[in-house]
Amino acid sequence: MSIDLSTAHWRKSSYSGGSGGDCIEVADGLTGVVPVRDSKDPHGPALVFPANAWTSFVQAVKDGELPG
Numbered sequence: 813m814s815i816d817l818s819t820a821h822w823r824k825s826s827y828s829g830g831s832g833g834d835c836i837e838v839a840d841g842l843t844g845v846v847p848v849r850d851s852k853d854p855h856g857p858a859l860v861f862p863a864n865a866w867t868s869f870v871q872a873v874k875d876g877e878l879p880g
Contacts, residue, residue, distance in 0.1 A: 815860055817847055824851055838866075 820839035835851040839858075846866035849858040861869070872878055 815842070815845060815847070817858055820847060822849070822854070 817839065821841065822837040822839050825836045825838060837849050837851045837854070839847045844863050845860050846863050847858040847860045848866075850856060
């Protein structure tokens with residue numbers, strides 16, 4: 813499955829630090845999927861997750877359910 817991300821509107825994660833280092837960006841507004849990329853390599857590859865899986869992951873992070 814190929815998804816055209818050429819017009820995606822990327823935003824930096826609100827959990828990213830302000831140091832400009834280890835940040836991810838996500839693109840909102842795509843039906844059923846959430847693309848994620850490394851902000852240090854904006855022309856590199858993106859991982860595309862099913863929206864429900866991404867929502868579950870973000871909730872687990874917020875709830876502290878993932879090992880550190």
